[in-house]
Amino acid sequence: MDLTWSSANAVACAVQDGQTSAHDVIAATLRRIAENNTALNAFTATVAQRALARAAAIDGARQRGERLGPLAGVPFAVKNLFDIAGLPTVAGSKINRDRAPAERDAPLIERLEAAGAVLVGALNMGEYAYDFTGENVHDGNARNPHDLARMTGGSSSGSGGAVAGGLVPLALGSDTNGSIRVPCSFCGIFGLKPTYGRLTRARSFPFVSSLDHLGPFARSVYDLALSYDAMQGYDADDPACVDRPPEPTAPLIGRGSDGLRIAVASGYFRKGAFSEALTAVERVAKALGATREVEIPEAARARAAAYVITATEGAALHLDRLRTRARDFDPAVRDRLIAGAMVPAALVNQAQKFRRWYRARVLELFKDVDAIIAPSTPCTAPLIGQQTFVLDGVEMAVRPNLGVYTQPISFIGLPVAAVPVPLEPLPIGVQIVAAPWREDVTLRIAHALERAGAAAAPKPKRET
Amino acid sequence: MSDPLDDLIDAAARALDLPVEPEWKAAVKANLAVTLRLGRQVAEFSLPDEAEPAPMFVA
DSSP states (O other): OOTTSOOHHHHHHHHHHTSSOHHHHHHHHHHHHHHHHHHHOOEEEEOHHHHHHHHHHHHHHHHTTOOOOTTTTOEEEEETTBOOBTSOOOTTOSGGGGSOOBSSOOHHHHHHHHTTOEEEEEEOOSGGGOOSSOOOTTTOOOOBTTBTTBOOOSSSHHHHHHHHTTSOSEEEEEESSSTTHHHHHHHTOEEEEOOTTSSOOTTBOOSOTTTOEEEEEESSHHHHHHHHHHHOSOOTTSTTOOOOOOOOOTTTGGGOSTTOOEEEEOGGGTTTOOHHHHHHHHHHHHHHTOOEEEOOTTHHHHHHHHHHHHHHHHHHHHHHHHHHOGGGSOHHHHHHHHHHHTSOHHHHHHHHHHHHHHHHHHHHHTTTOSEEEEESOSSSOOBTTOOEEEETTEEEEHHHHTTTTTHHHHTTTOOEEEEEEOOSSSOEEEEEEESTTOHHHHHHHHHHHHHHTSSOOOOOSSOO | OOOHHHHHHHHHHHHHTOOOOGGGHHHHHHHHHHHHHHHHHHHTSOOOTTOOOSSOOOO
16 A cells, blocks of 8 residues: 555554555555655654564454554654653753653553554654744754755654655644644644643653643544544643543544534734735635634733743753753753743743633633634745745744744643645645634544545655 | 843843853843743733632642
C-alpha cells in the first residue's frame, strides 16, 4: 500500500486484515524518514530497533489469531518534549541534552502503543516550546513540506512537518498558546487541542503548567478521533488531569453538524487577518451554513493575560538554567525568559483573576451556540527567517502575531479542532471551538467539513 | 537621566542573580516593555476585590 498518504485507520485496517504486515509498514516508514528528513528536518531521533521489535510483536499476535488494537501497526512520532525510554527529553534545547535518558515512555505513548500504534521517533520543536515559527538554532529549522523555504509554524514544528510531509500519519505535540493549531494551519493538516485537563501530560517536559495541553496531529478527522480516544483516561501523575470517564468520539463523528448551533467569531478575530484567513473562515462558515456571528468578549485582553502568564511561568520554570547556562539557550528564547523573570507578581495575579472572569463570560456564549469558528493564524506560512509582514500598510512583527487568534482560546482551555482549508498556493487553518469537554462537537463539525471538501489536508506537490 | 526600564532590569538582574550581558540588554528590554504593556492592559480591567485567581488550591 502507498504509505505516503494513507490514513492511520487505513494502515490499521490493512494490518488487521493481513493485507500488509506491521513490519512492512514500519520498515517502509523508517526508509521514508531516512530519505526525506534531510529536506524536512522534522525528526530529531528515530527508534528503529524498538519500532521493528514492536512491529514483530504485532505481526506475531496476528498470526496467533489475537485481536489487534484500533491503531495496529500505525507509525507515529512525538514532539521531543515527550519522554521516550532510553532518550534524554531534549524539549528542543541544547541544555536538556545533558539529562539522563528517560526511564519510561510518556503515558500518551504507552496508551497509543497499547492500541497497537508503533512509535518511530522524536520530532523537532521550538526551544522549550516558546515559539510559533518552527525555527530552532540547535537542531535546525523545521521546513514546510508545501514550500521548503517556509516555516512549519511552532512550536510543534516537526509534528506538523512529519504528518504534512507524509512521513507518518499520526503525531503528538503540545499546545500552550497555539503550538498545535499554528503548525496545523501552516502545514495544512488536522489537529486536536483537547480541553485543558483531558489528556495526561505526565512525563512530558512542561512549559507553562497552567496552560499546557497535549494532543494529536493527523491528515483525517477520524484518525484524530481514534488516537484521541485511545489516549483519554485519568492519570494521577498529572495534577491537572481531571478524573472524568473517557468519552469516545470516533463513534460520534459521523453524525455531522446537523442540529449544532454554529457561529463565526467577529470583532477581534477579524482584525489583523490577511485575506486568506478571512477567505478560509468564510468557506468553512458557508459549508456549515453558519450565518450567525458572536463576539468573544475581551479577547484582546485575554491574549494579553495569556502572554503575561506565559512569560512569567516560563521564566520561573527556567530561572536556575538562566542563572547557570544562559549562553546555552536560543538567544530569542533566553531574552524573553529573562524579561519574564522581571515582571511584577501583581500583574501575574491579576492575569489569573482576569482568566476566571473571562472563562465565565465565554462559557455564557455556549448557552446559545455549540461551536465558534475562528481563524487559526492571521496568515499562511511566512518564509523562514521572516521578521515582519505588512498588513493594511502597517509593518508588524511576525513572531508575536502568529498566535493572536489561538491564545484567547487556549487561555481558558477550550477544546479546538484545527482544520486545514486547502487554499492555493498554501493552506491555512480554521479553529472549531466548543465548550469544555465537547471534543465530540469539534470533531463532528471537522468531519462534516472534511466530507463536504471544505477542509482537507492537501498533499504537497513536491515529491517527498 | 536614566531610563526606568534600564534601572529595573539592572536591579532585578542583581536581585535575582540573573546574568544579563550588555549585548542581550536591548532584547530583554524590548521584551519586558511588551510584557509590561500587556500586563497593564490586563490590570486596567476592573475586577471586584473578591475575584479569585483561576488556579485554585484544593486541600
